[in-house]
Amino acid sequence: MLKFVKNHMESISGIEIYPLISLxxxxxxxxxxxxxxxxxxxxxxxxxxxxxxxxxxxxxEL
Structure with missing residues (x-):
């Protein structure tokens, strides 16, 4: 499962900027x-x- 997620994330272009923006x-x-x-x-x-x-x-006070 983790290998699928890693491979899927690597296929998205420009994804390396998101951790920097979060930081x-x-x-x-x-x-x-x-x-x-x-x-x-x-x-x-x-x-x-x-x-x-x-x-x-x-x-x-009531």
Whole structure:
């Protein structure tokens, strides 16, 4: 089965670019994510980090 898949993949022209594109998308995503975290304002991080704990303030009492 693996031999069939390998032979089939080799018959597709230009397929060698797809792993490179995937790696590039992966790398760019994490670079942008790191940049966003590094430049985020400390007040925003503090506010967002307390959201799960502040749930009781947002509930409507019936």
């Amino acid at each position: 590039l998308i992966f790398f760019i995503f994490f670079v942008v994510l790191f940049w966003w975290v590094a430049t985020a304002k400390k007040e925003y991080i503090k506010t967002v980090s307390h959201l799960p704990l502040d749930n009781h303030k947002n509930q409507i």
